[in-house]
Amino acid sequence: MTPRTSREIAELVGGRLAGNADLMVTGVASLQEAQPADLSFLGNDRYKGQVTPSAAGVVLVPESFPEPVPAGRAWIFCANPSAAFSKVVMLFAPPTVTYPPGIHPLAAVDPAARIPASAHVGPFAVIEADAVIGERTVIGAHVFIGRETRIGADCLIYPMVAIRERCVVGDRVIIHIGTTIGSDGFGYITGPQGHTKIPQTGIVQLDDDVELGAQVAVDRARFGKTWIKRGAKIDNLVQIAHNVVIGEFSLVIAQVGIAGSTRLGRGVTLAGQAGLAGHIEIGDGAIMMAQSGTDKDIPAKAIMMGSPAVDRKEFARNQFNLHRIGKLADTVKVLQQEVAELKARLAERDNRR
Amino acid sequence: MTPRTSREIAELVGGRLAGNADLMVTGVASLQEAQPADLSFLGNDRYKGQVTPSAAGVVLVPESFPEPVPAGRAWIFCANPSAAFSKVVMLFAPPTVTYPPGIHPLAAVDPAARIPASAHVGPFAVIEADAVIGERTVIGAHVFIGRETRIGADCLIYPMVAIRERCVVGDRVIIHIGTTIGSDGFGYITGPQGHTKIPQTGIVQLDDDVELGAQVAVDRARFGKTWIKRGAKIDNLVQIAHNVVIGEFSLVIAQVGIAGSTRLGRGVTLAGQAGLAGHIEIGDGAIMMAQSGTDKDIPAKAIMMGSPAVDRKEFARNQFNLHRIGKLADTVKVLQQEVAELKARLAERDNRR
């Protein structure tokens, strides 16, 4: 965490420096909170009015940023200021937490579990019989790994994650604190004596490079598998029901719920608190906006809003229409009066004749 | 997991076989994913177009299914293909995980807790003083059972469930991973100095045959009890606030939220992400559809949609009306022109005279 000059940082991020090249930077901050020795960035157009007023000595800005550099400060023009900022953040970040290889003496590991010497197993972790852990994978404190579950290499399983029996996890998977994988799907046959549980005998499969946030629930399949494909990223507190399939590189934002057997294509985005009914298909690249919901298939690349969700153009039209009703009612009232007058005038003439 | 013939399976499920009686079945799969040695089923009308194209050798179909059996394959006609399928699933399922009686040496059980020899207590479970566990009940790894809490017989408490002090759990209750029972209700008295906590001195009571999903939160009562009655089934990530009462055999789907002191009748269904305000009553058999919300009492057997929720007929009418505004506005515009013309024609005549 040694200070760096604005020139050194411009070189690091491959940006074009304007203004003070010798400014000493000691940390990073948002535009609003930065002090003169901080570097900040313009990553979202919403904040463009904050760059010049900011106290930040150095600001990473997009190449098109038009405002002149105030005296004594510096702009660094970048193709992607947000990506560049991440590099600078790492310069000043505290060292990443690391996990030494080995099994903590307070872990409960079944003798029939297979754990390589390069893996880390934290205190109070439970690893049951016939579970298999990959090279260099970190199993955090209080984690539960059920029987016959297989986890790949270079995974990072944070504390209090539970993965029940027979699930399959790929390589480089990250699972944040408190996420539960492989609980029974919600399935009953309802009769006169109440609800009889349908056995949930399938598994959950997470492919390579998947990341799951904190406190996500992914239910095991009724049969076959609940499947999150390669590179998909899931935010906190998401519900993924039995037999759901999430396509490669899809993004599922916090508190989304996906009911049973629904399938997402590749590169789908579900924004926060969106909800999908069961047994539907969401096409490649489709976007469900925040708080939207649907029980119908969604075509590829559609952008859907509202609940029940409609195409965003239709949503905008509906909103526009909703707002014009008042005016429309006024217009109709005027028309009623005019028609009444016309009728009166015609009737008057009829009488006059 | 020995293979079975289509004839053997038809006998097992009590169905009527049509087609190939000697087909060897080695597993189960969905219509879309099945291979020729798999059995599948038609449990949802949505998939009826997939039966004949499926590669599945054998398909369990409803008695009314009209399509002829392709050569070499078999249909088994059943009154309830989904229930029949569950029986077949169990034939080919891996053995269920079982839990031997006894207390794991790494559990922390207070000497004043009462645990029968038939119960299982997993590693790192904590059972506090004066807690009582029933016969054959399974307490999973990392479970926390607070002081004086009583749990019935034949319960299955999965890892990382926490049940705080003085709660009461019936027989045959299943609680999935990460669910928390008996945290304080959210109650404050707000004054000029901020929010003062209202003591939450009540308990949670779960009656016989209740099942709670993963990561459900059930708050203890301010006084008296938060109460989930017999046979009710709760899905993942549901919020149940203090003093809520959930009637017998009700179904509460994932991510529903129920605010304080609200009472559900018998056989109520709350679909995914629905929300109920506090201090209201939901009548027997009522249904709140997905993402609906209400702060008003709901009559028995009503089917409610939207937020604020209205009867589903009214919801449909509102949706229909919303879509006709554009056309209505066009009609009004035409009327305006026509009225203007009529006025002009009348005025012209008046002038002519």
Added chain:
Amino acid sequence: MTPRTSREIAELVGGRLAGNADLMVTGVASLQEAQPADLSFLGNDRYKGQVTPSAAGVVLVPESFPEPVPAGRAWIFCANPSAAFSKVVMLFAPPTVTYPPGIHPLAAVDPAARIPASAHVGPFAVIEADAVIGERTVIGAHVFIGRETRIGADCLIYPMVAIRERCVVGDRVIIHIGTTIGSDGFGYITGPQGHTKIPQTGIVQLDDDVELGAQVAVDRARFGKTWIKRGAKIDNLVQIAHNVVIGEFSLVIAQVGIAGSTRLGRGVTLAGQAGLAGHIEIGDGAIMMAQSGTDKDIPAKAIMMGSPAVDRKEFARNQFNLHRIGKLADTVKVLQQEVAELKARLAERDNRR
């Protein structure tokens, strides 16, 4: 839990007694469930019709309560019946669970952690190197405290809470079961090869007197801090994303989601299941009603409903307008007929001439 007379209770709460002063009270209950030896209260106008029919011997009522006391029973008139009731609840409540000072022998505490003798550390808690715990703070069973995290005095950290590295918690903070603090924010840069993780190097800071419910997720900042200010109260299953700021004394009800970098002012209320997009500001004292959602700044003291949220007056007007469309369409139909008739009459005359 000795019985008290109605007179003793009136003195305790500083209320004015009417009716039977010698009634023996042995417990508390809601109006609906109370027995003759119970005390109840009218804390919500919704229940005013239940006071006289209730079996409760004694009822705490607001000073304006108009109904006469039935024979043998008692009213106690109070400025705040709900606050008074809390005092009586404590009279009859079982003793609060207490936690003796000391570190449980089954906890895993790093020798480099600093824990005062007055603190309690429960079984299977993990406290990593350089963590600092304040005087009299309770660290429950199965809690995880990461490296260099600092927790103040008199905090109550319930079982299965996880607080990752370098976070900061003030004094008198309460965190309920299963809440996770300091997981990575959800941030990626998306390129042709998928989503690349943006390092999340900041922390979470909880100021004095904050209370977090069960199973809340508070993500660490991308840089700087995610910040919950003094006296704010958060209910269960809430999602708080990276770099969010929650102002003093704000109330966030269950299942709310707040996306990254959004800032709440002082005394904001977010009702259940509300959702806020990222990078917006919610002004002091503003209220987002249940299930509402916004991606726009909200002015101070506004009361917002719906998704997308509008001022509650506009929301009411929209609802009113939505319901008048049907009638409006009928009116327009009548007008069409009248105009058609007028045209016909004029045309007829033109022909006659």
